Amino acid sequence: MTGSMEGRRSGGIPVVSYARTSEVFRQRDGHGVRHQLRINERTAREHGCLIVAEYTDNGRSASKDGAVRPGFECLVTALSSGYTNDGQAIQGVVCVAYDRLYRRPEDLARFFAALTRRPGRVYVDPQGVRDPHSPEELLRAVRSLEAAMTETRLRSRRVSDWHWARAVEGAPHSGPRPFGWQEDRLTLHPVEAALIRKAVTDRVGGRAVRAIAREWCELGVTGTRGGRPNAQTITQIMTAPRVCGYRANRGELLILPETGEPVLGRWDPVVTPEQWMAVCATFSPGNLYMHRGSAAPRRTTRTAAPSRLASGFLRCGAQLMNGDFCGGALCAQKGRNRRSPYAYACRSCRRCSISGPLADEALERLLFHEAPPHVLPSETTRRRWHDGMADTEKRRTIASVVTHCVVRPGVKGSHTWDHSRVEPVWREASPLAPAEERGERRVPRPGGHPEAGWKHAEPTGS
Incomplete structure (x- = not known):
């Protein structure tokens, strides 16, 4: 490849290194990602590349729905912009295998969209340097995804069968020692x-x-x-x-x-x-x-609804010691004063929290004053929101506009509300029907936010 020759002449193609392990129960020392990063260093050196940044996800599943991978999110962001957080230009990514990057179709689509955003990008693994823009490489990636998904289903079935066979034999439960028994799980404490x-x-x-x-x-x-x-x-x-x-x-x-x-x-x-x-x-x-539990059937038809408006939409934006961002979900909990009777806090790193009313108010501003035109709720929705829309419908409205919002840590000792701490990740397209399909037309909103600047007019032809 031409880019490879140019990279060798200039000291190496600048790439980012990514490593991920999914084992979280037995060893938590991060040795798996360290080994992958060393393999990536050797691979980059053998193929004329230069690693300028590293992103890792230790003990993070890539096959479960809703799994948060801060390292992967940083990788996609860097590939989309073409630069790392410290401003270094990048031209590709090195990894031990495709299945470390993705095991779900949506992650494959996001990764390839970011990687191929600019021409000349490369994907590097121990098998060599490849052109992600070529149809052959995309087909290879899709095949690797199918293999990874098949492997995930087979492994899940094997684990399920293993647990069932042990249960039928009367073997004690695996996992941590149950309360009431000794370490052998057989003798009473x-x-x-x-x-x-x-x-x-x-x-x-x-x-x-x-x-x-x-x-x-x-x-x-x-x-x-x-x-x-x-x-x-x-x-x-x-x-x-x-x-x-x-x-x-x-x-x-x-x-x-x-x-x-x-x-x-x-x-x-x-x-x-x-x-x-x-x-x-x-x-x-x-x-x-x-x-109880995700695998247990429930006899009741009642389902637990989120107790607060922004529950499930907020992600932690605190930076960890290794430079990655936490990305954990912010959960609702009791507040400390009358102004903030409840708050959203990260239970993963415990370094980020935000006033509940502030976060809900910031979400409302984003929905109706800063949302891009293609996901902006209609004027009818805005009126119904302020006239007492049910919380379940409000949450559906939020989900149609943003995928989630990143909350930056606040300034210690500050008593002023900063709505800019809540940074939205807009949806590419609203799952709700567009205005034109509902017989509505978009017209500028007078006096509104210059970037939002849109509202839904009443249906035409009435």
Whole structure:
């Protein structure tokens, strides 16, 4: 390639290096991404490239919906602009394989759109330097995506089958040590098992779970991972089938087909099956262990709605020690004063929070005063919003305008509201029907924001 020869003569083609691992349960020391970065250095050196920046996602899945990858987001941003954060020009990316970059079609589309935004870009891996603009390379990328998606489905099925086979044999649950048992997951922990047994007896006798949680806190009890007990965790502990020796898998009690009896685990039970059924009867179905979690079926048709308007739309814009941006979701929580009775805070890095009313007000400004014309809500929607639109419809309106908003950390000690902290990521096209299809026409909004400057007029021909 011509670009490759020019790069060698000028000291190397400037590229960015990307590495990602998805294993988050066993080793968290980042050795996987370090190894990939070293391979990328060797690959770049062998093919006449010069790495000017590195982006990593340690323990981040690329196949799960809603997974946040700060390193990948920074990579796409850099490729789109052609420059890194410190202003260095880049002409491509080096990676150990395509499946480190993407495992979903939408990520492939975003990556290739950013990489091919300018001519002369290259993609480099241990197999060589390739032209991402060529149809052959795009076809190769699509094939690699199909292979990655197939591998993900097969691996998920193998893991699911492995857990089921262990459950049928009565093997204890994998993962962290369950509260009430020793490290072998078979022998009872004398202190914790006694606490569970007493909690079950108290609950059947009519005692509130919050009172049991307060008692455990006063005794200095902590969970197996160091957390303080609360009503939710104690409910989950008491209603788990394991406390009476039963084995469950993916939210279902396993039954022996020969006898119709529940599968018994190999561990020592804390209470009898009759006591377990009695304590479960004191809770509504939605609170039971058997009906909790993403994989467990729920008997109730009620779904938990977000408690605040901006929940799910805000992402943390704090910069981490390695230079990457956090990108974690900001969750609603109780505020500290009357002006901000609630706030949105990042639970990942805990370095960014914003007043709830400020964030909601900033979102409203973005929707109706700064949104680009192709996603700007109609004048009818704006009036209904201010006349008392339901929160669910408001959230649908927000989702039609922005994919999410990045919240920059505030200035410590500042008591003024800064709406510019909320930076929108606009949608390419609104999922709602365009104004022309609804019989509306766009006309300038008098006195409005010079960049927004649009409103929806009343339907024509009426």
